[in-house]
Amino acid sequence: MKDYLRKHPEVRTIRVAAADLNGQARGKRVPARFADKVVKDGTRFPFSVLNLDIWGEDIDDSPLVFEQGDQDGVLKPTERGFMPMPWLEAPTALLPIWMFRENGQPYEGDPRHALRAVIDRYKARGLTPVVAIELEFFLIDDSGKTLQVPPSPRSGKRRKAAETLSIRALDAFDTFFTDLYDACEAMDIPADTTTSETGLGQFEVNLMHCDDALRAADDAWLFKMLVKGLARRHGFAASFMAKPYPEYSGSGLHTHFSVVDESGDNVFDSGGPKGTATLRSAVAGCLNAMHDSALIFAPHQNSYERLVPGKHAPTSICWGYENRTAAIRIPAGNPAARRIEHRVAGGDVNPYLMLAAILGAALDGITQGMEPPSAIVGNAYAEEDLPQIPSTWAEAIEAFEKSTILPRILPPEIIRNLVQTKRQELHYIAELSPEEQVELYLDTV
Structure with missing residues (x-):
C-alpha cells in the first residue's frame, strides 16, 4: 500500500x-x-x-x-x-x-463484514460465489426547479425521450463515458458494456464477473461514488436513486451469480438449459427470503415508486427461465455459464448488504435442500396468485424486523441497526414534500 x-x-x-x-x-x-x-x-x-x-x-x-x-x-x-x-x-x-x-474482532454492524461472513460460510463448504453486477443510473440536469436530461455536450440539445439501446444517446455523452472508463481503469473497476436504458437520460454499465464477492461489492460501491463525482465535474448530476421521474422506469441493480466448487466447476451447470438441483435450491432460498429482505433491496421511501407492475421491475416473488418479468431469471446461453439473475434491487442499495442478502439466502436454500415452486411462464405481472414483494416501506421494515429467516443470513447487530435507522427515516421523511425527497435522495443514494 x-x-x-x-x-x-x-x-x-x-x-x-x-x-x-x-x-x-x-x-x-x-x-x-x-x-x-x-x-x-x-x-x-x-x-x-x-x-x-x-x-x-x-x-x-x-x-x-x-x-x-x-x-x-x-x-x-x-x-x-x-x-x-x-x-x-x-x-x-x-x-x-x-x-x-x-x-x-470484526464489528458485526459493518456491512462489509456481514458480506465477508456469508462468503466464509461458502468457503467452509468448499464453494465460491462468482458475481457480476449491472448498475443503472440517470444523468440529470438538476440546476432548475424541474429535473431534466442534461443537454448533450456535443449538440447542446436535450433528448426528452427514452432512448433504449440508442447509440445516439451514448454518443451524445461520449466525453463523459470516455472519462468514466479511463477512471474505472485507474481505479481497477472492471467496467464492461454500457447501454442506454428506457428512462430519461438513463444508462446501464455492467461490471465483469468476479470470483471474489467482496471485491465485486467494493467495485459497485466505488463505481457509484465515481459516477456521481465525475458527473459533477462534467456539469450535471448522476443519480442511482430508484425513481427520479414518475413517468419513466426506475433504476435497478441486477446481480448475476453462479457458484463454483473446489475444482472450479459451476455447481449450477447440468449440461443443459435447466440447471442442476443445486441451482433450484439456490433459487428456492432466494425466493424464500425475498419478502423479508425487501428492506435491503428497496431501502428508501423512493424505492417503492420503482416496484410497480409493468415498469420493468419485479413485484411478484417468482422465478423463470429467460423471463425478465420474474424476480429471479435464469439466463439462457452456454451451460457452463449457467447462473441466477436476481432482479429485485434498485440502484439505491448498499451493495454489501445486497450481496450478503442474496448470497446468504441462496446458501440457505442449498444447505437445506429447498425446492422452488414451478418456474413462471409468460407475464408475471398478469399472475394474480403469486406472493408479492412488499409494496410500501413500512411493510418492508416490519417484515425485516420480524423475520425468522434473516437471522440465519445476517448478524443480529445489522438487523437491529437497520431497523432503527429505517424507522427513524420513515418518521422524518413524512415531513418532506415529494420535491424535498427527490432533493434528498438525488445525491445521497
Whole structure:
C-alpha cells in the first residue's frame, strides 16, 4: 500500500472511508505525509458512524450512542489498498477501510463484514460465489426547479425521450463515458458494456464477473461514488436513486451469480438449459427470503415508486427461465455459464448488504435442500396468485424486523441497526414534500 504513494508523489491528501448501512462513505481527510500511520495502525471513529441515517444524523434510540458512551471502533485498510479519486481536481488517493473492535474482532454492524461472513460460510463448504453486477443510473440536469436530461455536450440539445439501446444517446455523452472508463481503469473497476436504458437520460454499465464477492461489492460501491463525482465535474448530476421521474422506469441493480466448487466447476451447470438441483435450491432460498429482505433491496421511501407492475421491475416473488418479468431469471446461453439473475434491487442499495442478502439466502436454500415452486411462464405481472414483494416501506421494515429467516443470513447487530435507522427515516421523511425527497435522495443514494 505504501508503494502507491511513493509512486504518486503528486498526491498530497488521502481519504479513508468505510460504507455505512446506507452505503454512504464515512471517513476522514488525511495529509499524505501521515498516511503510513493510517496504513500501520488504522484510524478510529465511533461505531455509531456506520449507523447514521440518510441525513448523517445519529439514530435517536441507538445503544451505540449515549448508552455505550459513543465508543470508538478501529478502522483498518481493506485488501483493496490505495486508488486515485479521478473526480476531484487535486490529485487525491482513497483508502477503503472497515471496522473492528478494540480486541481485533470484526464489528458485526459493518456491512462489509456481514458480506465477508456469508462468503466464509461458502468457503467452509468448499464453494465460491462468482458475481457480476449491472448498475443503472440517470444523468440529470438538476440546476432548475424541474429535473431534466442534461443537454448533450456535443449538440447542446436535450433528448426528452427514452432512448433504449440508442447509440445516439451514448454518443451524445461520449466525453463523459470516455472519462468514466479511463477512471474505472485507474481505479481497477472492471467496467464492461454500457447501454442506454428506457428512462430519461438513463444508462446501464455492467461490471465483469468476479470470483471474489467482496471485491465485486467494493467495485459497485466505488463505481457509484465515481459516477456521481465525475458527473459533477462534467456539469450535471448522476443519480442511482430508484425513481427520479414518475413517468419513466426506475433504476435497478441486477446481480448475476453462479457458484463454483473446489475444482472450479459451476455447481449450477447440468449440461443443459435447466440447471442442476443445486441451482433450484439456490433459487428456492432466494425466493424464500425475498419478502423479508425487501428492506435491503428497496431501502428508501423512493424505492417503492420503482416496484410497480409493468415498469420493468419485479413485484411478484417468482422465478423463470429467460423471463425478465420474474424476480429471479435464469439466463439462457452456454451451460457452463449457467447462473441466477436476481432482479429485485434498485440502484439505491448498499451493495454489501445486497450481496450478503442474496448470497446468504441462496446458501440457505442449498444447505437445506429447498425446492422452488414451478418456474413462471409468460407475464408475471398478469399472475394474480403469486406472493408479492412488499409494496410500501413500512411493510418492508416490519417484515425485516420480524423475520425468522434473516437471522440465519445476517448478524443480529445489522438487523437491529437497520431497523432503527429505517424507522427513524420513515418518521422524518413524512415531513418532506415529494420535491424535498427527490432533493434528498438525488445525491445521497
